[in-house]
Ligand SMILES: C[S@@+](CC[C@H](N)C(=O)[O-])C[C@H]1O[C@@H](n2cnc3c(N)ncnc32)[C@H](O)[C@@H]1O
């Protein structure tokens with residue numbers, strides 16, 4: 466709305482001025498009604514629409530085996546099958562993920578070091594770092610099968626090694642089932658921590674807080690071990706894995722309340738590397754691939770599988786993953802995950 470007053474007598478200058486004003490107001494009206502052009506709308510295609518909003522598999526957890534040599538009573542990824550993909554098929558799937566913009570792969574299980582005495586895992590780690598050039602390659606293990614030879618062969622290709630330890634009291638580990646026979650879980654933990662330092666792999670610890678360890682104070686041990694991250698999980702129930710009729714474990718007796726979990730966290734508030742994960746944060750904030758390379762959707766409190774990425778591709782399978790990208794970011798899922806970017810004192 467521009468207001469301009471002009472002379473009304475029809476002189477030449479007046480007429481000229483009138484002409485200028487009307488030209489100017491025409492140009493102005495065009496400028497004011499200008500909108501950014503929209504891309505042409507393609508015909509409605511529900512499937513295409515869904516695929517376009519598919520989350521990016523930035524960080525993926527590949528549980529390539531369900532077999533394990535431990536018997537943790539609360540375990541939520543149990544030996545329901547003994548299937549493991551042939552190595553070349555696993556590599557093909559990892560390549561598909563990389564083409565869909567995966568940046569971080571974490572190998573888990575079951576126990577990832579069981580298959581072919583750690584060779585299957587080592588070859589995948591090397592493939593992901595050397596061939597796929599992934600910024601971050603990591604492993605979560607119970608630590609019982611790792612050898613110094615493995616570090617010599619594959620340590621260069623590994624960014625982070627997380628070892629699970631739920632207690633610094635050996636008898637509590639035995640009660641939980643976090644052990645193979647009478648072998649010391651803690652001796653392994655300290656040995657691996659030293660190898661990580663020697664072979665330049667970032668060392669991490671995972672602990673599941675449950676009824677058996679909730680009153681423990683782990684501050685001193687964690688401070689001494691000095692991991693880059695200490696993940697502290699509230700023990701989680703998953704129907705069909707560690708709860709319900711078809712489950713191989715019964716984890717109800719391990720479950721703690723939110724308040725008990727909070728008290729544990731408060732007791733360890735001086736530990737700066739602690740990263741807490743309540744049930745709420747944990748449930749949908751991981752992209753989990755099972756032994757067939759199917760995404761597992763945990764939204765219903767159980768693990769519902771998608772089709773395999775090897776059969777339908779990443780974009781279609783990931784739509785059935787139940788992945789909550791916002792929660793992934795909220796729980797700090799994106800962090801400095803390449804050892805090259807960590808300021809570590811090797
Ligand atoms: C399923 S395990 C597989 C890797 C390896 N066997 C290990 O124990 O580290 C992966 C991680 O999940 C954790 N975990 C297992 N059962 C859990 C549960 N019910 N709630 C929360 N975390 C759990 C383990 O402690 C471990 O850190």
Ligand code: SF4
Pocket residue numbers: 533534535536537540541542574575576607643
């Ligand atoms: S949590 Fe325990 S039982 Fe489950 S896979 Fe890991 S070591 Fe094995």
